[in-house]
Amino acid sequence: MNLTEKKYKKFSLIKEMMETAHIVENLDIEKILSLKKEVENRRIFITGEGSSRIFPAKKVMYEARKKDYKQDFYTDCATQALEYQLLDSTVFVASNSGKTKEVLELIRKLKKENHRNIISIIANTETPVMNEAHISYLLSCGAEKAVAATKSVIEQSLFYDLLFRSLNQVNLPDLRKMGRLITQVLEMSINKEIVDILAHSKYIYFTGRNNGVAEELTLKANEIARKKSDFLEGTYVFHGIEEVMDTEEVVVIVDPFEDEEEVYKKILIDGIGLKVIAISTRKTIFPTIIIPAYNDFTNYIEIVAGWNLLVEVGLNLGVNLDKTVRARKIGHEFKES
Numbered sequence: 001m002n003l004t005e006k007k008y009k010k011f012s013l014i015k016e017m018m019e020t021a022h023i024v025e026n027l028d029i030e031k032i033l034s035l036k037k038e039v040e041n042r043r044i045f046i047t048g049e050g051s052s053r054i055f056p057a058k059k060v061m062y063e064a065r066k067k068d069y070k071q072d073f074y075t076d077c078a079t080q081a082l083e084y085q086l087l088d089s090t091v092f093v094a095s096n097s098g099k100t101k102e103v104l105e106l107i108r109k110l111k112k113e114n115h116r117n118i119i120s121i122i123a124n125t126e127t128p129v130m131n132e133a134h135i136s137y138l139l140s141c142g143a144e145k146a147v148a149a150t151k152s153v154i155e156q157s158l159f160y161d162l163l164f165r166s167l168n169q170v171n172l173p174d175l176r177k178m179g180r181l182i183t184q185v186l187e188m189s190i191n192k193e194i195v196d197i198l199a200h201s202k203y204i205y206f207t208g209r210n211n212g213v214a215e216e217l218t219l220k221a222n223e224i225a226r227k228k229s230d231f232l233e234g235t236y237v238f239h240g241i242e243e244v245m246d247t248e249e250v251v252v253i254v255d256p257f258e259d260e261e262e263v264y265k266k267i268l269i270d271g272i273g274l275k276v277i278a279i280s281t282r283k284t285i286f287p288t289i290i291i292p293a294y295n296d297f298t299n300y301i302e303i304v305a306g307w308n309l310l311v312e313v314g315l316n317l318g319v320n321l322d323k324t325v326r327a328r329k330i331g332h333e334f335k336e337s
Contacts, residue, residue, distance in 0.1 A: 001311055002187055008311075013146035013224070013321040017186060017307050020151040023141045024158065024300075025179035029172065031137075032162050038135050039071075039167065040117045041090040046075045046160065048094030049102055051149040051219060052121075053077065056094060056156040058212030059299055060164055066296075069168045078102035082109055090117045092160070096144070096152050098127025107132050121156055147324045148223040150307060153216065154182075154300060173297045181292050185304050190312045194287055197275045198225065198309070199316040201250040205241075207232040208254035213299050217254070217306040224321060225313040235260060238267055247273040252309075253286070254279045254302055261285050279305050 003009045003018055046057040057075040064073050076084075078093065079102045091110060095103045098120075107118055107129065120133035123143060130136045137159060141151045165172055198204060204221050208214035210233045221229040232241060237251065238260075251268055256278050265285060268274045278284040279302055281293035291298075291305045314321050 001308055007315060011146070011321045012144075013148055013150065014311060016144050016146055017150045017304070017311070018183075019141070020154050020304065021179035021183040021186075023151055023155055024182060025176050027140065027155070027158060027162075027175055029162060029175070032159055033166050035119065035135070035137060035163060036167055038117070038119060039090050039163070041088060042071055043089040044071045044073045044092065044164075045081065045084075045086055045089040046073065046092045046094075047078045047081055047103065047106065048121075048156075049077060049100055051153045051216060052094035052096060052100075052156060054219065055153055055212035055216040055299075055303060056160055058210060058215065059157045060160040062209065062211035062299075063161065063170075063296060064164065067168065067170055069164060071164065071167070078106040081106050086110060087113060087115055090119065091115065092119050092121065093129065093133060094121040094156055095127075095129045096123040096139070096149065098122040098124045098129040100129065104128050104132065121159055123152055146322050148220055148321075154303065157212075157300070173294070178294060178297055178300060181294055181301055182304050185291055185301055186308055188308065190289060190309050191287065194277055194289065194309070195312045195316055197250055197277060197287075198227070198252075198313045201227070201248060201275070203227070203249040204229040205232050205237065205245075205249065205251045206230070206254065207234075207237050207251060208256075210234060211299055213302045213306070214252075214254045216303060217252070217310070220306065220310050223324065224307075224310040224319070225317065226319050227313070235263075238263060242267055242272060245272050245274060250275045250277065252277045252279065252306075253284075254306070255298075256280060256284055256286075258282075258284075279309075 001008045061073045093103045118133045120136040122130045123139040141155045206214040206218045215231040218229045218231040221227045276286045278286045278288040
């Protein structure tokens with residue numbers, strides 16, 4: 001996709017996707033790292049709703065387990081967290097609007113318990129979440145007009161990624177290189193046969209590692225392509241759900257486990273007759289959207305490849321990418337009584 005063709009440039013969603021590279025390349029790393037001193041606990045709880053939590057939280061948790069970070073991370077939605085004991089944890093709350101009801105209720109509950117280490121990540125100043133957290137990080141991406149969050153998701157994830165990589169003496173990315181790769185993948189052409197497969201499916205399953213990528217793309221399939229979809233973690237697709245799958249459905253595998261490719265084929269293609277698509281840095285035995293690799297940061301490239309794919313599916317179906325029927329930019333907005 002690009003911003004020169006009429007079918008693309010009329011949508012705020014696509015403009016915001018294309019702004020992502022500039023945001024990444026110009027991220028103020030020192031501003032993020034200045035918050036290292038504010039992380040007071042070994043236990044780290046990360047919350048938010050929808051896209052503000054899925055990829056940002058699970059990406060840093062994935063890296064923490066691979067690299068044995070000294071912190072102990074966990075995540076859940078803010079309403080469920082009302083039932084948790086969090087006084088021993090540094091609590092990160094993300095809300096682009098700064099008005100998310102669930103997040104604000106959690107902040108107020110914790111402060112009544114004398115919690116003293118709540119950090120918010122927000123995109124709008126002088127909002128309840130910003131005002132009531134102990135300290136806040138203001139995203140540089142600015143407001144998004146489209147309902148589906150895109151550029152903010154990448155910046156939120158980089159906030160956690162850079163902060164905790166630095167706290168654990170792990171190498172930081174070359175943000176200029178990452179920005180170039182993001183633009184490259186957003187602008188690459190998606191095979192029409194792959195787009196048609198998704199457009200004509202009645203249901204899309206996204207499967208892959210529990211690092212937030214496939215799960216976030218599941219949500220984006222709802223918001224962008226308006227397709228029913230589900231996230232199947234790891235190799236869950238081999239463990240029961242195949243009983244109810246049918247030939248009108250499709251599976252998109254993000255970074256397939258190479259040793260399991262033949263099993264995917266045997267169960268999903270040979271056994272059910274499903275179509276299977278892959279997003280990967282290498283050729284697979286399935287129709288594959290091949291993307292460049294960038295070490296620990298390939299997950300960001302996978303996300304934007306998924307955006308590109310879903311935009312093409314949405315346009316194929318005649319979807320207004322900016323205007324949803326039921327989904328709202330602020331899913332559950334806090335209002336003072």
